[in-house]
Amino acid sequence: MALTVTALLARMTACAPQHHGDYTRLTFPAMGTQNTLLFRAPSAVTAREFLAEALRWLADFEVRFSRFIPTSLVSRLNAGAGNGAWLELDAEAQELFALCDWFHWKTGGVFDPTVGTAEQLWNLRQQPLHVPSHDEIMALLTRIGWHNVERAKGRARLTRAGLALDLGGIGKEYAVDHVFALAQRRGIRDVLVDFGRDLRVGGSPPEGGDWRLGLEHPAQPDACWGGVALTDAALCCSGDYRRYVEVAGRHYAHLMDPRTGRPAQSGVHAAWSIAPTCTEAGILTTVACILGVAEGSKLFEQTPGAAGCIWADQGLFQTRRFQKYEIKNVA
Structure with a gap:
C-alpha cells in the first residue's frame, strides 16, 4: 500500500518535542533517515506552528517526490518512460527541475538525476549482488542523460524507455533549505535543520557562539x-x-x-x-x-x-x- 501524507505525518508527530531552556528539539523519521530540528522560537505558539507547518510540508514532499512511493511524481514519470505521455508539474516540481538543470550544467553533467537508471541496474540492496556485464553497462549508457528528461511549460516526460529518475541527490538537501526558510519566515533565527546529517544552521546554538x-x-x-x-x-x-x-x-x-x-x-x-x-x-x-x-x-x-x-x-x-x-x- 502506498504511503500517504497522513500516514507519514503520523509517524513524525508520534515523536514528542523536547525543551532545553528556550530551545525546542524534535527528532523524527522521514525520507528514510533520522532528522532533527533544534531552534529557539519567539514564543511557544510560534514553535508549535512552525513544527506543524514543517512536518506537514515534509510529509507532502516525500509523498510527491520519493522514488520508493509508487504514486509519487518521480515513480509515475519512471513508469511512463518512453510512452510519450506528459505529466503535470506543480510550481515546486518546476523549481526542483530547474535546479537540476543548473547543477547539471555547473558540474559538466556529473550531477545527473537520470543516474537512477544505473542505480536500478546495480541494485546494491540485493544479496548477492549481481555485477552487471560490459554489455549491460553499454546498453545502460545509451539511456542515461538529463537531456532525456523533456519539459514544456508546467509538464515533463522521460523520452527513453527504461530511463529512471532519482531526485535523491538533491531532494533531501532541498528540503533542508525549504524548512530553514519556513523557520526564518516565522522569525526563528537560531535554528539547526539536520536531515540525515545534511544540515543548515542560523544564529546560535543553546550554548551560544x-x-x-x-x-x-x-x-x-x-x-x-x-x-x-x-x-x-x-x-x-x-x-x-x-x-x-x-x-x-x-x-x-x-x-x-x-x-x-x-x-x-x-x-x-x-x-x-x-x-x-x-x-x-x-x-x-x-x-x-x-x-x-x-x-x-x-x-x-x-x-x-x-x-x-x-x-x-x-x-x-x-x-x-x-x-x-x-x-x-x-x-
Missing part, C-alpha cells in the same frame, strides 16, 4: 576527526564508507558515476562542503566524490561562497576557505 559541528571519520564512523564552527551556512558530507557492498574483495559504493554507469571509483572516501545553501553543499560533495581530488578541489575553489574538504587514498585535502571554519581536536 557558532554552531560546532563534528566531521565524521570515514574509517571510524562513530568518531570525529575534526569539526567546523558555522553560522548562517550549510554543511553536507558524501562518501563511500557507510552505504556500500563488497564482492570478491572489491568495494562498490552507492554513488553512481553517470559517465561510466558504474559506482564511483575516484579514490575519495568522504567529501565535506560548506556553502550558503544545503542544496549546493550536497551536490558539491557528491560530485567531488565522483570526480576525485584534483577536479573536486577545483570545483570547490571555483564555487563562490563554498569551501571543501576531501578525504582520499592520497590523504586529506582542504580548500583555503575550509580552513577558516575548522576546529581542531574535536572530541
Whole structure:
C-alpha cells in the first residue's frame, strides 16, 4: 500500500518535542533517515506552528517526490518512460527541475538525476549482488542523460524507455533549505535543520557562539576527526564508507558515476562542503566524490561562497576557505 501524507505525518508527530531552556528539539523519521530540528522560537505558539507547518510540508514532499512511493511524481514519470505521455508539474516540481538543470550544467553533467537508471541496474540492496556485464553497462549508457528528461511549460516526460529518475541527490538537501526558510519566515533565527546529517544552521546554538559541528571519520564512523564552527551556512558530507557492498574483495559504493554507469571509483572516501545553501553543499560533495581530488578541489575553489574538504587514498585535502571554519581536536 502506498504511503500517504497522513500516514507519514503520523509517524513524525508520534515523536514528542523536547525543551532545553528556550530551545525546542524534535527528532523524527522521514525520507528514510533520522532528522532533527533544534531552534529557539519567539514564543511557544510560534514553535508549535512552525513544527506543524514543517512536518506537514515534509510529509507532502516525500509523498510527491520519493522514488520508493509508487504514486509519487518521480515513480509515475519512471513508469511512463518512453510512452510519450506528459505529466503535470506543480510550481515546486518546476523549481526542483530547474535546479537540476543548473547543477547539471555547473558540474559538466556529473550531477545527473537520470543516474537512477544505473542505480536500478546495480541494485546494491540485493544479496548477492549481481555485477552487471560490459554489455549491460553499454546498453545502460545509451539511456542515461538529463537531456532525456523533456519539459514544456508546467509538464515533463522521460523520452527513453527504461530511463529512471532519482531526485535523491538533491531532494533531501532541498528540503533542508525549504524548512530553514519556513523557520526564518516565522522569525526563528537560531535554528539547526539536520536531515540525515545534511544540515543548515542560523544564529546560535543553546550554548551560544557558532554552531560546532563534528566531521565524521570515514574509517571510524562513530568518531570525529575534526569539526567546523558555522553560522548562517550549510554543511553536507558524501562518501563511500557507510552505504556500500563488497564482492570478491572489491568495494562498490552507492554513488553512481553517470559517465561510466558504474559506482564511483575516484579514490575519495568522504567529501565535506560548506556553502550558503544545503542544496549546493550536497551536490558539491557528491560530485567531488565522483570526480576525485584534483577536479573536486577545483570545483570547490571555483564555487563562490563554498569551501571543501576531501578525504582520499592520497590523504586529506582542504580548500583555503575550509580552513577558516575548522576546529581542531574535536572530541
